[in-house]
Amino acid sequence: MVVDTTTCVGCAACVIACKTENAVADGYSRDWIFTETTGRFPDLAMTIQSERCMHCEDAPCISSCPTGASHYGPGGIVLVNQDKCSGCKACIAACPYGARFIDPNVGAIDKCTFCAHRIVNGIPTTACQDICPTESIHFGDLNDPASDVSLLLEEREHYTLLPEAGTRPKLFYLK
Amino acid sequence: MTLQEITTTRANHLIDPVLNVWHGEVALYLFLGGVVAGLMVITGLRVLRDPEAPPSRAFALLPWAGPILLSIGMFFLWLDLEHPFNAYRFYLAFRVTSPMSWGAWILVAIYPTSMLLGWITTPAELRAAVLKRLPLSRTIEDIGSWALANGRVIALLNVVFGIGLGIYTGMLLGTLAARPLWNSAVLGPLFLTSGLSTGAAFMLLYRLTDQERILLGRVDMALIVAELALISIWLIGLASGGSPARSALGLFFGGPYTAAFWTMVIALGLVGPLIGEALEQRHGAVPGRMAAILVLVGGFALRWIIVYAGQYAGWVSDLAAR
Numbered sequence: 001m002v003v004d005t006t007t008c009v010g011c012a013a014c015v016i017a018c019k020t021e022n023a024v025a026d027g028y029s030r031d032w033i034f035t036e037t038t039g040r041f042p043d044l045a046m047t048i049q050s051e052r053c054m055h056c057e058d059a060p061c062i063s064s065c066p067t068g069a070s071h072y073g074p075g076g077i078v079l080v081n082q083d084k085c086s087g088c089k090a091c092i093a094a095c096p097y098g099a100r101f102i103d104p105n106v107g108a109i110d111k112c113t114f115c116a117h118r119i120v121n122g123i124p125t126t127a128c129q130d131i132c133p134t135e136s137i138h139f140g141d142l143n144d145p146a147s148d149v150s151l152l153l154e155e156r157e158h159y160t161l162l163p164e165a166g167t168r169p170k171l172f173y174l175k
Numbered sequence: 176m177t178l179q180e181i182t183t184t185r186a187n188h189l190i191d192p193v194l195n196v197w198h199g200e201v202a203l204y205l206f207l208g209g210v211v212a213g214l215m216v217i218t219g220l221r222v223l224r225d226p227e228a229p230p231s232r233a234f235a236l237l238p239w240a241g242p243i244l245l246s247i248g249m250f251f252l253w254l255d256l257e258h259p260f261n262a263y264r265f266y267l268a269f270r271v272t273s274p275m276s277w278g279a280w281i282l283v284a285i286y287p288t289s290m291l292l293g294w295i296t297t298p299a300e301l302r303a304a305v306l307k308r309l310p311l312s313r314t315i316e317d318i319g320s321w322a323l324a325n326g327r328v329i330a331l332l333n334v335v336f337g338i339g340l341g342i343y344t345g346m347l348l349g350t351l352a353a354r355p356l357w358n359s360a361v362l363g364p365l366f367l368t369s370g371l372s373t374g375a376a377f378m379l380l381y382r383l384t385d386q387e388r389i390l391l392g393r394v395d396m397a398l399i400v401a402e403l404a405l406i407s408i409w410l411i412g413l414a415s416g417g418s419p420a421r422s423a424l425g426l427f428f429g430g431p432y433t434a435a436f437w438t439m440v441i442a443l444g445l446v447g448p449l450i451g452e453a454l455e456q457r458h459g460a461v462p463g464r465m466a467a468i469l470v471l472v473g474g475f476a477l478r479w480i481i482v483y484a485g486q487y488a489g490w491v492s493d494l495a496a497r
Contacts, residue, residue, distance in 0.1 A: 012184055032185035040177050051185070060352060066276035067264040084264050087257025089189070089196040090275050096353035096490040098190040107258035165352065165490060 001114065001126070001139050002149045002158070003050050004174040008136040010035055010048040014128035018052075021115065021127035028101045030112040031128055050128065050137060053078060053099035053112035054161065054169030061091035061100065069109065075141065076170065077116055082108035096165040114139070142170065194354070194486035200255040202479040206373070207248030208344045209366060209474060211241045213374015215289055215337030217394070222296065222330035230296070233381035238293035238333075240377070242286055249282065274350055278343040281336055288332045291322040295329060341367030348485060356423035356488040357481070359412050365405040366478075372398035373474035376448075379467035392452050392462030395470065399449045406441075423488035432484040440480060444473010 010033045018024060018031050031052035039045050055078045062070045062078065069084035070091055085108035092100045092109070103110035115126035129137040140147035145154075152158075153172055160169040189196050218238045221230065253259055265279040294302065302319065306312045322329055345366030348357035375395040379388060413424040426432045448466035455462050 015184055027186055027188075029184065029186050032183055034185075035182045037178060037180040044178065051183075063270075063272035064275070064351065066268070066270055066273040066279060067261075068268040068270060069264070084261070084268075085258055086261040086264050087259075088255075088275060089257065090273070090347075090351075092189055092196050093194060093351050093486070094353055098185065098187065101187045101189050102257045108261070162490060 001055075001129075001137065001170065002152050002172045002174060004134075004136040004138070004152075004156075005047055005049055006174060007134045008048045008050060009134055011133060013131045013133060014050050014137060017127040017131035018112070021118075022113070025103050025105055025110065028103070028110070030099075030110065049161075049173055051097070051099075051161070052128075052171065053114075054097055054167065054171045055112075055114060056167035056169050058166065058168050060094040060096070060165075060167060064090040064094040066090065073113075073116055074120065077114045078111075079113055079116060080109045080111060082106055082110075085109050096162050096167065097169075194489065197255065197482055197486065199479070200251040202475070202482040204248040204252040204255075205344045205347075205366070205478040205482065206475045207244045207251075208340055209370025209478070210373045210377050210471075211245045211248070211285070211289075212337045212341030212344075212367065212370040213372065214238065214241045214244075214377065215285070215292070215333040215340070215374075216371055217374055217378065217391075218292060218296065219330040219333030219337060222292065222326055223334070226326050226330075231382065231384045231387055232298065233383050234378070234387055235296045235298055236293070237378055237381065238289055238296055241289035241293075245282065245285060245289075274343050274346040278340075278347060281339045281343060284332075285336050285340060288329060288336055291318075291329045292333045294319050294322050295326050338367060341370040344370070348481065353490050354485050354488060355416070355419035355490065356413070356426065357485040358420075359409050361405055361409040361412060362481075365402065365409060368398055368402045368405055369474050369477055372402060373471055376467035376470035376474070379462060380464055385461045388462045389456075392455060392466075395462075395466075396449060396452045396456070399445050399452075399470070403441075403445055403449075406445075419488070419490050423485075426484045426487055431487070432480055435476070436480050436484070439476035440473055443469055444476055445470075448473070 012033050015029055015031055015033060019029060022030060024030055031050060034049045034051050036047045037044055055076065057076065059078050062072065066088060067084045067086055069081045071079055071081065073079035087102055087107050087109070089102070100109050100111045102108070118126065126137070126139050129139050138149050138152055140149040142149055144150060152174060156174045158172045158174050160172055185191060214237060253262055256262055265276065268276065269280060270276040306316055309315060342363040345362035345364070349359055349362035352358050372395055375391045375398065379391055383391070410424060410427070413420045427436045448469040451466040451469070452462060
């Protein structure tokens with residue numbers, strides 16, 4: 001996934017769309033808007049990031065999971081099999097991005113799935129991407145050099161969050 | 176003044192403003208796990224060194240405390256699970272990168288090995304009396320005589336699994352790279368050493384012979400010194416690390432856990448009993464229970480404070496929202 005921070009206005013439609021699409025438990029969210037304002041008034045600059053699970057290539061949540069509930073799904077998406085989850089919360093402690101929570105209705109881990117249920121059913125977009133009024137969210141196959149996301153990363157300057165954590169995140173932000 | 180303002184719409188009380196996933200149940204389990212590790216290693220080593228010598232009745236029966244204390248600890252650990260009835264899932268998988276998975280399987284191995292050691296060291300007349308009252312006494316007797324014939328192997332397994340248990344309780348936290356206070360390879364040996372020390376202290380609460388008390392007192396002194404050294408190495412590691420590590424160290428140097436750590440763990444739990452035991456040895460007194468109680472309190476405080484303080488420290492410690 002690629003998020004364009006230059007066009008994102010922080011409207012939080014992605015947050016609401018996700019809650020609706022995935023029936024996320026009350027009081028929790030799988031994605032969220034992070035806003036940082038820096039500078040000296042009146043010369044202020046604002047960075048807005050739509051954040052969620054980074055679907056890391058080397059995901060510490062998966063390596064710390066004792067039951068195999070956390071696993072790599074199709075295309076490297078980080079998924080949780082709630083039937084296998086004991087709610088030990090090791091993955092919450094292992095994740096440097098704070099992307100995971102306990103679904104109080106199930107007692108198991110819940111998190112962003114990159115809308116895998118849509119992808120496997122032939123809908124090639126995520127709910128947050130669909131709703132985005134400024135089309136700041138792009139989703140696709142990073143292994144395909146001709147995909148929208150690959151071309152954006154080819155052309156534009158970008159960054160990932162906490163690269164020093166060594167998890168190789170698969171959510172990229174354009175500057 | 177330069178402004179830096181951060182807002183987030185993330186709603187997750189388990190993460191914001193600080194990690195908030197593990198509480199007293201986990202601290203108690205880690206403490207009891209350490210005591211059991213200590214009991215297994217000490218009672219196992221005794222059998223290895225001297226398989227014949229009849230120890231005091233208390234020393235002979237103390238291996239049985241292992242499975243009892245472990246069961247209490249595991250019950251509290253089970254209470255911590257958000258999906259407790261999926262606990263059996265631990266035993267449908269083995270995940271080599273997850274210390275928790277290693278721990279779950281070590282716990283399974285500990286029950287038979289510690290109970291067999293208990294059977295070996297239990298006085299023969301007591302064994303006979305118990306057998307009369309138990310169902311399946313023939314099967315138990317068969318297993319028991321096999322254990323008696325293989326005492327050294329069982330004692331050795333107790334030492335091995337005891338060390339495994341002690342180390343894993345520390346590695347459980349130490350392998351979490353996202354939590355800088357915990358993320359130290361020293362945490363494994365530290366928890367093992369603390370476990371051995373609290374195990375010795377737990378034994379000193381019972382009626383042992385003077386000779387056994389003096390030996391355990393000496394062992395405990397050495398363990399406390401080792402523990403102080405390991406804590407120093409851990410803190411030096413944090414002090415010489417990057418900004419998340421140094422920021423985490425601040426929790427014990429002016430931060431919210433300063434008073435608790437230095438009084439409960441260092442002063443009351445380690446230095447106090449060390450001085451007490453040293454005075455006892457120096458004046459030829461038989462070690463009593465006071466130092467042992469302090470060691471147990473300190474060992475519990477160590478687990479409690481590390482569990483809570485570790486959740487206070489994040490990767491980007493000044494930006495908890497991130």
